[in-house]
Amino acid sequence: MTLITNNTLRQVLVSFFGMVIPFLVIHFSSKEMWGSFVSVFLFSLLVLQIINWGNKEYLLREFSERPAKMALTFSENLTTRLPIVVLFSIVALFLFPLSFGFWITLWLIGRYWNYSTEALVLYQKEFNKSMFIETLSFMGFGISFYCLKSAIDVYSLLVIYSMYQFLKGLLYFLLFRKYFSLQYATFKFGYFKASLSFFLLSVLGFLASKIDVYIIESLGNKTVTADYQIINSLLVFVMSVTAFIYSPFTKAIYRNNEDVIRKIQKALVFIGLFVVIISLVVIHFIIKFYLKTNAGLGFYVIAFLYVYPSYVYGLDIVNLFKQHKEKIVVRNLVVGVIFNTVLSLLFLSLSYGGFSQYGIHAALLGSAIAQVVVLFLFKLFKPA
Numbered sequence: 001m002t003l004i005t006n007n008t009l010r011q012v013l014v015s016f017f018g019m020v021i022p023f024l025v026i027h028f029s030s031k032e033m034w035g036s037f038v039s040v041f042l043f044s045l046l047v048l049q050i051i052n053w054g055n056k057e058y059l060l061r062e063f064s065e066r067p068a069k070m071a072l073t074f075s076e077n078l079t080t081r082l083p084i085v086v087l088f089s090i091v092a093l094f095l096f097p098l099s100f101g102f103w104i105t106l107w108l109i110g111r112y113w114n115y116s117t118e119a120l121v122l123y124q125k126e127f128n129k130s131m132f133i134e135t136l137s138f139m140g141f142g143i144s145f146y147c148l149k150s151a152i153d154v155y156s157l158l159v160i161y162s163m164y165q166f167l168k169g170l171l172y173f174l175l176f177r178k179y180f181s182l183q184y185a186t187f188k189f190g191y192f193k194a195s196l197s198f199f200l201l202s203v204l205g206f207l208a209s210k211i212d213v214y215i216i217e218s219l220g221n222k223t224v225t226a227d228y229q230i231i232n233s234l235l236v237f238v239m240s241v242t243a244f245i246y247s248p249f250t251k252a253i254y255r256n257n258e259d260v261i262r263k264i265q266k267a268l269v270f271i272g273l274f275v276v277i278i279s280l281v282v283i284h285f286i287i288k289f290y291l292k293t294n295a296g297l298g299f300y301v302i303a304f305l306y307v308y309p310s311y312v313y314g315l316d317i318v319n320l321f322k323q324h325k326e327k328i329v330v331r332n333l334v335v336g337v338i339f340n341t342v343l344s345l346l347f348l349s350l351s352y353g354g355f356s357q358y359g360i361h362a363a364l365l366g367s368a369i370a371q372v373v374v375l376f377l378f379k380l381f382k383p384a
Contacts (some may be wrong), residue, residue: 272311
């Protein structure tokens, strides 16, 4: 139980630190500043989905099946994905000013190390050390930001944020350095095919929750982009709570029969109702008093429809994994991403004349409908 609590606390801590940063930027600078930074932020998020290429799930499976060869597996994995880091570091030099390129590269390297060691954190249950690294590195960011707050701009924010990510990644790599050996640092050509299903699920899950943010950012309104990115992060965090609840029991779920899983699912549906309502009340006060943005009752109805379905179909995904039917999960998520993209674009185009007032509602409505569609796909088209 202590390990479960520590891992949950670690996941909440990581999410909390991630959500605090935009609030700091807006408080000491402006929404426009964070909105301008979001373009770099979104680029890195998308690129990191490709750099990671499902490595956490792949490594956890390999560590479980071949524990005696952990150093070999980890070293091969780290080496195999390194060319992708180099590739997108070069891409960043063409998409952003040259002065940004070096710092974006540090950012990508830091996250590359960080995500590469996530499987080791979970497998070796190094939750307390992980929380120490997260706290120490965030304190470094906070001190640096506070010292520069009076002269902060997009470039200086990129510098300290990139150093924060690099430091954190370096600390994780040093913690698990004994698992990396140059002797085993070889390119494994079959890795990308072997981990393709994990990669697709990760990317689709990411796009399902973030595609609307990319659409908002592409329209160029920095203030609305800042507001919506923060609101999206808050709502996605509430969605992720469902995984925090059942992930410690995943092993038990895999071993239990369908009746037990249904009972757990019913409990999760009830708990989710309580968690989502309370969370939306908290988000209401954040939107009203911190973002100083008006959001009527309709917004919170849409937000509920966006968040709550994940509590209803979350265990369906685990159950399909149990049955080795990942293709059904991929199919449903692809449909969700398509609905989200098309509907968000449609609703935003219809509301663009009153963008500042209705843009956030329009984008979120597209995402909410997509989530409801995904829920129906999981519930109405169950495999035999």
